[in-house]
Amino acid sequence: MASKKEKDIEVNHDQNEIEELDDRLFRELRALIGESILLVTESDQLNLFGQTFRPIFCGKITDVQHGHLTLFPVNIKIINAPQFNFPTPLSIPLEKIAHFTPDFDCNARLPLT
Amino acid sequence: MKPFGASGPMINVIHDQALVQEFIDGIGKNILILTPSFPYVFIGKLVDVIEDHAIVDVKVTTISELEDRQWHVHIHQIEAFYIQRKGQPRIPELKDDY
Numbered sequence: 204m205a206s207k208k209e210k211d212i213e214v215n216h217d218q219n220e221i222e223e224l225d226d227r228l229f230r231e232l233r234a235l236i237g238e239s240i241l242l243v244t245e246s247d248q249l250n251l252f253g254q255t256f257r258p259i260f261c262g263k264i265t266d267v268q269h270g271h272l273t274l275f276p277v278n279i280k281i282i283n284a285p286q287f288n289f290p291t292p293l294s295i296p297l298e299k300i301a302h303f304t305p306d307f308d309c310n311a312r313l314p315l316t
Numbered sequence: 317m318k319p320f321g322a323s324g325p326m327i328n329v330i331h332d333q334a335l336v337q338e339f340i341d342g343i344g345k346n347i348l349i350l351t352p353s354f355p356y357v358f359i360g361k362l363v364d365v366i367e368d369h370a371i372v373d374v375k376v377t378t379i380s381e382l383e384d385r386q387w388h389v390h391i392h393q394i395e396a397f398y399i400q401r402k403g404q405p406r407i408p409e410l411k412d413d414y
Contacts, residue, residue, distance in 0.1 A: 244395050244396065245352075245395070246352030246395050247352070249350050249351075249395060249396070250356035250357070250378070251356070251357060252357065252378055253378070258352075258395055260396070268334060268338060269330060269331060269334035270332065270333070270334030270335030270336070270337065270338050271334075271338060271397075291348065291404070291405045291406070291408075292404065293350075293396045293397070293398055294338075294396065294397050294399070295396050296335050296392070296395075296397075297331045297335075298331045298335070299395050
């Protein structure tokens with residue numbers, strides 16, 4: 204177990220490295236804060252208490268960090284409840300994003316067949 | 317440390333490291349995790365992070381037999397998550413609502 208000081212140094216080291224990096228995706232996503240996007244993640248499907256759904260999320264970007272972005276409110280396209288709004292914000296790891304399209308109207312209806 | 321030298325793979329490593337850091341910062345808070353692997357949902361308290369595994373004191377998942385135990389969840393398997401912070405929406409008691 205590293206001491207707190209060692210951990211802090213490690214964190215600072217990581218932060219510096221992150222800041223040095225010219226992460227265009229990060230900057231592009233940050234510029235989209237406040238906009239709503241449609242975003243699809245890698246897996247074929249997710250499951251919420253027996254309800255299977257495709258990992259299609261639509262919501263307003265409220266935060267972007269180097270490892271993830273956060274959507275809220277966020278709409279999940281469940282087959283029987285296509286306008287289901289998740290009760291909390293949801294964060295998506297950047298590495299799990301398969302594709303996304305900015306400036307998408309989350310009230311638009313999509314066929315999910 | 318520059319594992320690959322090129323900027324492409326490097327960015328992925330940075331994203332992954334930053335994600336783990338987000339979980340480390342959330343230790344002690346309530347967390348909701350969606351993962352494509354069974355049992356798909358974990359809700360409970362994030363008690364620790366060991367390497368790239370989140371240790372969750374799971375109170376609610378899809379199957380009651382798998383509740384009330386510590387689960388080690390591989391952070392890079394997680395598809396969506398929410399770490400509940402002060403002033404942010406509470407994770408509902410999903411069991412009764414769904």
